[in-house]
Amino acid sequence: ARLARLAHATETFAKTREGREQTIFRGRWLTDAPLTLQEIGDRYQVSRERARQLEKRMLDRLKKYLEAELGSAVDIDAMTRD
Numbered sequence: 001a002r003l004a005r006l007a008h009a010t011e012t013f014a015k016t017r018e019g020r021e022q023t024i025f026r027g028r029w030l031t032d033a034p035l036t037l038q039e040i041g042d043r044y045q046v047s048r049e050r051a052r053q054l055e056k057r058m059l060d061r062l063k064k065y066l067e068a069e070l071g072s073a074v075d076i077d078a079m080t081r082d
Contacts, residue, residue, distance in 0.1 A: 009069045013062055020044055021058045028055065 010030070017025050023043065027035040035043075041051040 009066055013065045020054055024055050024058050
């Protein structure tokens with residue numbers, strides 16, 4: 001039940017994202033073949049570092065969203081993708 005709630009909350013969050021955040025979230029976190037930060041940077045004509053910063057901002061928003069929806073049961077800080 002907890003996994004189903006997490007999956008539902010994650011998909012709901014994904015639907016609220018637009019533009020680069022949508023690409024980063026779906027392209028790096030909701031796929032079996034994640035894009036690299038370089039690929040995202042190339043797509044948006046920004047550096048790899050800027051793509052990483054955008055991803056971090058999006059993950060901070062995801063963390064706040066999941067905490068509001070599910071409480072502290074989810075440890076997003078433990079989830080990283082190089």
